[in-house]
Amino acid sequence: MTNDEFTVFLVDDDEGVLKAIGRLLQARGYRIQPFTSPTAFLASHDVSIPGCALLDLSMPDLDGLALQQALSACGSERQVIFLTAKGDIPTSVRAMRAGAIDFLTKPVNDTDLLRAVQEAERKDGEIRSKAASLNSIITKLALLTPREQEVMKHVVAGRLNKQIAGELGTVEKTIKVHRGRVMNKLGVRSVADLVRLAERAGIAGVGS
Amino acid sequence: MTNDEFTVFLVDDDEGVLKAIGRLLQARGYRIQPFTSPTAFLASHDVSIPGCALLDLSMPDLDGLALQQALSACGSERQVIFLTAKGDIPTSVRAMRAGAIDFLTKPVNDTDLLRAVQEAERKDGEIRSKAASLNSIITKLALLTPREQEVMKHVVAGRLNKQIAGELGTVEKTIKVHRGRVMNKLGVRSVADLVRLAERAGIAGVGS
């Protein structure tokens, strides 16, 4: 599996639609995973696979909007494109507000469908790249011992070693050592870099 | 004019609609500015007034979508709600993708309309508060002399005074003075605070 592969999860209870759309997308180099059942899709869903979901709106068991909600409820940021024969405006508005990439009507124009999938691919890539960068930071932060993390928060808050020592009930020298280790382990050479790293990781520092 | 006033800019070529919706919103405490012409609205539009635009989709001269684009094109972040008698799904999707709060169909349900206006009010407040906080930072940054701003960028980038001096063709002592003045003028007491302030202002620091 190469990095630039992108899978479209096709969910539609009409097998004819699955085949037709599947062929179209495969011809353009996309991988396809077809599902006739929304629950089967949800059950086997792997968020780590780059891709998007192309959902029929009206399906047995779970309709498209509910499936979209179920996806985001389980922490997935899977991009969703809707495809429907009998949608209405309020439904399309709800779908778009819930973050759908597009809301297409059957019979669908190939151009529109491909544009939507391309947009989903772009957004998915963006999200994954942000997640990857955040993840590499979190990984490095996990290398710090609890005490080092504590010291780091104070440093990021702009405290002097002496102040940190007072608040943590120890002496300046100890803080210096922890501080040095934090800088080494995180691979930063200035407090400025440390602060930026902490900001990206969403670390608030220590209040007043 | 108190701070908590919120104006709904009503744009519809049907005066009956303007009156009816105007009464409804005024009864809920909203200020109203009605326009029968989209171009008149655009021409007199004041982005500094907290509020949202409630636009008819099909109007002479300029239709709703074009008006929405014209607003964002002229740098306005005015929140837009659409109201239409003859919309379709593709149009609603375009409107929502362009950032509309809602896309309502006539005859409109009072509850839906009020909910959309409330959401617009929330979002407008959020945007204005962010803009205000950014603005106060920009104002403080404008107090710095050009040289001080230059030194600040290097400090934020994590450079040592000695390095900055080398790159700016001066001596360490001079940098110390500028640096001290930067900290004073911006009212921060640590490099960490300075870096956070710069990040919020979108200042990148100085490349390698």
Next chain:
DNA sequence: GGCTCTGTTGGCCCTTGGGCCAACTCGACA
């Protein structure tokens, strides 16, 4: 010609940061 703002520099002195080496305690683990 004075005056102010900006940018510059020097000296002096103290605080803070931080590297290197060494040492100790304590709990976990084999």
Next chain:
DNA sequence: TGTCGAGTTGGCCCAAGGGCCAACAGAGCC
């Protein structure tokens, strides 16, 4: 029981940050 990681502390020394006072140059303004 010996070892290891984590946390701690000390001494020594040097580099870097930064406040205070003083001074000077050039541009722009009244």
